[in-house]
Amino acid sequence: MDVQFQFDWHAAFASLPYLLEGIPWTLAISFGGLAIGFVLGILFGLLSLSPSRLLRWVATAYIEIFRGTPVLVQVLFIFYGLPQIIGGPIDALTAGIAAIALNSAAYISEIVRGGVQSIARGQREAGLSLGLSTPQTFRYIIWPQALRRMIPALGNQGIVSIKDTSLFSVIGVGELVRQGQIYIATTFNALETYFMVAMLYLVITMSLSFALRMLERRGLVGQ
Amino acid sequence: MTAIVHMDKINKHFGNLHVLKDVELDVAAGEVVVIIGASGSGKSTLIRCVNGLEAFQDGRIEVDGHALAAHGKSHNALKAVRTEVGMVFQQFNLFPHMNVRDNVSLAPIKVRGTDRPAAEKQANALLERVNILEQADKYPGQLSGGQQQRVAIARSLAMEPRLMLFDEPTSALDPEMIGEVLDVMRELAREGMTMMIVTHEMSFAREVADRVIFIHQGAIVEQGRPEEIFDHPQHPRTQSFLARVLKH
Numbered sequence A: 001m002d003v004q005f006q007f008d009w010h011a012a013f014a015s016l017p018y019l020l021e022g023i024p025w026t027l028a029i030s031f032g033g034l035a036i037g038f039v040l041g042i043l044f045g046l047l048s049l050s051p052s053r054l055l056r057w058v059a060t061a062y063i064e065i066f067r068g069t070p071v072l073v074q075v076l077f078i079f080y081g082l083p084q085i086i087g088g089p090i091d092a093l094t095a096g097i098a099a100i101a102l103n104s105a106a107y108i109s110e111i112v113r114g115g116v117q118s119i120a121r122g123q124r125e126a127g128l129s130l131g132l133s134t135p136q137t138f139r140y141i142i143w144p145q146a147l148r149r150m151i152p153a154l155g156n157q158g159i160v161s162i163k164d165t166s167l168f169s170v171i172g173v174g175e176l177v178r179q180g181q182i183y184i185a186t187t188f189n190a191l192e193t194y195f196m197v198a199m200l201y202l203v204i205t206m207s208l209s210f211a212l213r214m215l216e217r218r219g220l221v222g223q
Numbered sequence B: 001m002t003a004i005v006h007m008d009k010i011n012k013h014f015g016n017l018h019v020l021k022d023v024e025l026d027v028a029a030g031e032v033v034v035i036i037g038a039s040g041s042g043k044s045t046l047i048r049c050v051n052g053l054e055a056f057q058d059g060r061i062e063v064d065g066h067a068l069a070a071h072g073k074s075h076n077a078l079k080a081v082r083t084e085v086g087m088v089f090q091q092f093n094l095f096p097h098m099n100v101r102d103n104v105s106l107a108p109i110k111v112r113g114t115d116r117p118a119a120e121k122q123a124n125a126l127l128e129r130v131n132i133l134e135q136a137d138k139y140p141g142q143l144s145g146g147q148q149q150r151v152a153i154a155r156s157l158a159m160e161p162r163l164m165l166f167d168e169p170t171s172a173l174d175p176e177m178i179g180e181v182l183d184v185m186r187e188l189a190r191e192g193m194t195m196m197i198v199t200h201e202m203s204f205a206r207e208v209a210d211r212v213i214f215i216h217q218g219a220i221v222e223q224g225r226p227e228e229i230f231d232h233p234q235h236p237r238t239q240s241f242l243a244r245v246l247k248h
C-alpha cells in the first residue's frame, strides 16, 4: 500500500510560533482558574465538614451543580448567558477563568473534605488536650497533614482542568486549540498542527506533575 | 488536702449505652490514682471527661477550680482546663509533620505565647528529662514506640500541667519498651505530679498508686490503697477481675 500522507516535520515546526501565542492564554485560564478554584474548593470543603446542617447543605448543592453539569455548558452559560442577566458583555478570558474556577472548586472541595477526614481523630484530640483552640488545631495540626495527602489528587484535578481549557476555543479565546484551528484554516496542516498542540499540552501537564512530585517528596521527608 | 479534680454524680451515655453511672471521684493534689477495670468498663471515657474530650450529660466536674458543665457547655472553663491538664494517649498521637522539638514547643508558643527561643530551650530541657534530647531533630516516624511515648509525655509537660491523664500509655508498646515509659512516669509521681492513670500494668499500679479505683460497667465499685485492692479485694467483681488479670 502506498503511503498517501507523510508526516511533515517542517510543517509541524512551522506551526509552533502560532501555537506558542496560545500558551499564555491556556496558562492564564488554567492557573488563574485553578488558583481561584483552590480557594473556593477549600471554602466549600470546609463548609461540607461544618457541624451546621445548613452549611453542609450549601456545600453539597454547590458540588452537585458544578460537578453534575459539563464545563463546556458552564462556560457557554457564563459567556453568552450571563451577559443577558448582568446587562453587559463578559470577556472570553474572564469567562474561561470563571468556568475553570467554579468547576474545579467542586472537585477540589471533595478532595479537601476527604483529606481532612483522613487525618486520625487522635491528632485533633492531642491538639485540643494541649490547650490549642479548635481553629489552631486545624491550622497547625490537621491542615498541614491533610494538604500533604491531597497533593496527588490536586495534581490530578490540575491536569483535568488544563485539558478542559481546550474546550474554550468555542468562546473565541485564543488558547492553544483556537490558535491551532486558525492556523489550520490557512495551511490545511491538520495532522502536524494538532500533533504539536497535543505535544504542548503534554509539556504543560507533565511539568505540573513533575513540580507536584517534587513538592510531595520534599514534604514527605519528615514522615 | 485540696482536690484538684472533683467529679460530682457524672452520668454519660453513648446513645442507649449508659457508660458512666453516678461517678463520684475526688483527686487530691499530688495524688496518683490508677483506674483499673475490664475492657469497655468506661475507664477511657472517665478520664476523657476530665479534660472535656468527652461531654457528659449529667453532673459536674471541677478541675482546679474550673467547673465543666454537662453537654460541654462551658467554653472558657474548657479552655482553662485543657491548658492545665496534660494527656498521654495509648497511640502517642505525636504530630508526624513536625520534628520532636517542634512537637514539644508548639503548645507553649501558640497557647501561652512563649517566644520561640524560650519554648525551644524549655523543650530541650524536657527532652533531656525524658532522656531523648539526642532525637530532638528527628520526626516521630523515625522513633521507636517507647521513644515516641516519652516525647508525648514531654509534650504534655511543656504546658506545665497541674494534672496528667494517662490512657493506657504502654498498651501499644513492645514489651521491651514498656520499662522506659514507666520509669518516666515513676519519676513524675516521685516529683509530686498529680496523675490519673488507666493501665493494665498491675505491678506498676501497686508500686506508684496512692489509690486504685476499680470500675465495672461504668460505676466505681471499689477503691482503696493498692495493697487493699490487690491483696484483699472486697467486691466479688473486683475479685474475679483481679483473679483474671493477675493469673499471668
Ligand SMILES: Nc1ncnc2c1ncn2[C@@H]1O[C@H](COP(=O)(O)OP(=O)(O)OP(=O)(O)O)[C@@H](O)[C@H]1O
Residues within 6 Å of the ligand: B014, B017, B019, B037, B038, B039, B040, B041, B042, B043, B044, B045, B046
Ligand atoms: N464514641 C463512642 N461511641 C459509642 N460508644 C462508645 C464510644 N466510645 C466508647 N464507647 C463505648 O463505651 C463503653 C466504654 O468505653 P471506654 O473506651 O471508656 O472503655 P475502656 O474501659 O477504656 O475500655 P478499654 O480497656 O477497651 O480501653 C464501651 O462499651 C465502648 O464501646
Ligand SMILES: [Mg+2]
Residues within 6 Å of the ligand: B043, B044, B045, B167, B168
Ligand atoms: Mg480505653
